[in-house]
Structure formats: structure tokens, C-alpha cells
Amino acid sequence: MTTVQIDWKNLGFSYVKTDLRYVSRWKDGAWDDGTLTEDNLVHISEGSTALHYGQQCFEGMKAYRCADGSINLFRPDQNAARMHRSCDRLLMPRVPTEKFIDAVRQVVLANEHFIPPYGSGGSLYLRPYVIGVGDNLGVRSAPEFLFSVFCVPVGAYFKGGLAPSNFTTSSFDRAAPHGTGAAKVGGNYAASLLPGHEAKERGFADCIYLDPLTHTKIEEVGAANFFAITRDGRFVTPRSPSILESITKYSLLDIARDRLGMQVEEGDVYIDRLDDYVEAGACGTAAVITPIGGIEHEGRFHVFHSETEVGPITRRLYDELVGIQTGDREAPAGWIVKVR
Incomplete structure (x- = not known):
């Protein structure tokens, strides 16, 4: 040993x-x-x-x-x-x-x-x-x-843990419209290496991938899923056949609806309508939740809640999810398997 x-x-x-x-x-x-x-x-x-x-x-x-x-x-x-x-x-x-x-x-x-x-x-x-x-x-x-x-x-996937990170949109596609985007296969990640490298060279945590058909809608944040909170308090997350369905994202969607009492939606999140959202985040097993401070797109930089502070709803979602995972909060039926 x-x-x-x-x-x-x-x-x-x-x-x-x-x-x-x-x-x-x-x-x-x-x-x-x-x-x-x-x-x-x-x-x-x-x-x-x-x-x-x-x-x-x-x-x-x-x-x-x-x-x-x-x-x-x-x-x-x-x-x-x-x-x-x-x-x-x-x-x-x-x-x-x-x-x-x-x-x-x-x-x-x-x-x-x-x-x-x-x-x-x-x-x-x-x-x-x-x-x-x-x-x-x-x-x-x-x-x-x-x-x-x-x-x-x-430890934390992104440096700083639960602290806002900034991202930029990419002109590259993560996956083809009817390809393997919904499967967790290595080729999707190989395709992301160059755009991710270019984003980091410019000082961003990673890049935002837009839908491969029109490049008008947010799909994924690096290797993580995207969610946002609207000005009227709705939890919104993209839905597309080329997005990998994140277990963390669907857990957050349930938590937002069932524990925070929020209205939740899966649908189109247009890159030119970022002003509709007051908070945003990347989520996945590795990242858990990484709050998004701001997104650069076509020369414009949009800030959500803050570049330095976590938004209140994102914080509540994180605390509830991590509390469930670590046994500090009661888990929905079937979510936790005890190893011993």
C-alpha cells in the first residue's frame, strides 16, 4: 500500500x-x-x-x-x-x-x-x-x-474553486450537429484542445462553444455544461442533441425546482441575449460549479453578477449539491450509494 x-x-x-x-x-x-x-x-x-x-x-x-x-x-x-x-x-x-x-x-x-x-x-x-x-x-x-x-x-478543477472565472466564445465547433456530441467520447475532447488552449493563452479559463449549426446559441463551457439565472429568477440551461447531458446539470435542475422553488427551463440560450441573465455558471463532475464572471463575444465583454463574487443563487445551488454529495444534507431518493 x-x-x-x-x-x-x-x-x-x-x-x-x-x-x-x-x-x-x-x-x-x-x-x-x-x-x-x-x-x-x-x-x-x-x-x-x-x-x-x-x-x-x-x-x-x-x-x-x-x-x-x-x-x-x-x-x-x-x-x-x-x-x-x-x-x-x-x-x-x-x-x-x-x-x-x-x-x-x-x-x-x-x-x-x-x-x-x-x-x-x-x-x-x-x-x-x-x-x-x-x-x-x-x-x-x-x-x-x-x-x-x-x-x-x-481538488478544484478550475483554480480558485468556487470563484468566478471568465470565458470567451470560440469559432471552433466542439462536435458536429448530428455527430457524437451527446456521447462522452474522446474525440470530442481532442477537438476542444486547440480552442481551449487559445482561450487560455488570452487569459480566459476556457472557451464557450456555440451550436454548430448557427453559432448563435450557447451549448457548452469547455468540458462542462452551462446554466444561467434570469432576471426574474428562472434556472435556464441549453438543450441540444450535440450537448453531453451532464449528471451534475440535471441534479442542479432538480435542486433548483424542488428545493429552491425555482421555475426551470431547458431550451435555447442565445449568445446575443446575455443581458437577460444575472448569474451564470459551468457545471460538471470535475468542475462541480464554476461561477461565470463574464463572457467575451465578438469584442464585447458581458459581466453577470460579478467578476469577483459568487451570485447568491449559484451559492445556494452549490451548497445544496455539495451538501448532498458529502452527506451533510438529505439526498433525494436513489441519489447516494454508500460504499461503506
Whole structure:
């Protein structure tokens, strides 16, 4: 077992080798039982479809240490369901929900000493993935597949944690109109590297992607979903077939409606109507919530609530969500799975 010497209060979002990860292989129509291994290197055929044709998908989720020492998983069934959709889109075999959750539990328990302490603001990030492997050359689905889960202790995704960040719109598209935008596949993220780099070179946290058909509507914020609060107190978030459906976003939508008593809407969020919104944020498993201070678009910089202070509704949404995840607030039925 690795001796853990980690500065929990200053964790970033970067790779840390933990002790064990789960690996299972699909061959001849079935998944094997899977096993835990110390080896953090993936050994696959040079002809693997994951390498040449992008046949792979992944998930992101977290385990949280609670005040009583127990460990929470947040809505793992939803991660399993989203991975099913991604696998279906890329012609890969589904990992059964029970197998998926069991693999995640095994990895969490095997690396429990890497879970940041309660109150540190950190969590144990889990990365399940499925890749096409085996000897292959032509453009076709792989003869074999690998399912794996590894974990890394993490802090805030964006520097500063729950502090406003500024973004700029990009002329690049994150995904094609009828492509793989709704699936969590690596190609979407590869396409985002250059525009994200250019935004950061200009001093922004990341870029805003507009809809690929008309470039008039907000779709995603880097690798996160977008939400905004209207002047009359409605929670609004984009809806599009090329957006990856965020489990965090839909959780916030439920919280806004059921706990904050807000009217909620999924629909078009036009980039030229930012004045309609008094608060905005990026949300996702990695970022949780990152308040958006302002957005630059075509030379104009729009500020929402503040570039330095978190808006009151965004703060309430964050506190409620994190409270549920860490066990400090009662969770809606089925949202929390106890690891132990």
C-alpha cells in the first residue's frame, strides 16, 4: 500500500498514481469477472480500434468522505446509463449497471486512503472507460474490449474553486450537429484542445462553444455544461442533441425546482441575449460549479453578477449539491450509494 503524503488543502486536478485499478475484458460475446491490478499501464494491440478510429468512451464521477467517516458515491447509476448510451453510439458492448457500480466500489475501497478528508474540499475522482482493443486493421468494431476504472484524489478543477472565472466564445465547433456530441467520447475532447488552449493563452479559463449549426446559441463551457439565472429568477440551461447531458446539470435542475422553488427551463440560450441573465455558471463532475464572471463575444465583454463574487443563487445551488454529495444534507431518493 502506498504511503500517502498529500497536501489535501492544495490538491489540484492532475494525475496521481493510486494503488489499484479495476480491469475487465470482453471477448467472444461476454465480459470476464474483472480484477484489481497494481499495473497502471494499459497493454493493448497496436491494431486496437481505440488507437486508430477513436472507438472509446469514458465517464467521470466522484467518491466523497462524509463527516461520519462513511463514503458516498453520487448517482453512479446515471454514470452507468450514460456510458450505455456512449457504448451504443460507438458500437461497443454495454457494461452492465451492476458490474459498473461494483467495479467502482472495488476501486474506492482498494484506494480508500487516497480519499481526501471530510471538509478539505477534495474528493476521489473516478475514471471508468471502455476501449476497443485486439488485433485489427480495417474500419470496423473491435474484436475485443477493455473496461477499466482508476481513481485520483482531486481538488478544484478550475483554480480558485468556487470563484468566478471568465470565458470567451470560440469559432471552433466542439462536435458536429448530428455527430457524437451527446456521447462522452474522446474525440470530442481532442477537438476542444486547440480552442481551449487559445482561450487560455488570452487569459480566459476556457472557451464557450456555440451550436454548430448557427453559432448563435450557447451549448457548452469547455468540458462542462452551462446554466444561467434570469432576471426574474428562472434556472435556464441549453438543450441540444450535440450537448453531453451532464449528471451534475440535471441534479442542479432538480435542486433548483424542488428545493429552491425555482421555475426551470431547458431550451435555447442565445449568445446575443446575455443581458437577460444575472448569474451564470459551468457545471460538471470535475468542475462541480464554476461561477461565470463574464463572457467575451465578438469584442464585447458581458459581466453577470460579478467578476469577483459568487451570485447568491449559484451559492445556494452549490451548497445544496455539495451538501448532498458529502452527506451533510438529505439526498433525494436513489441519489447516494454508500460504499461503506
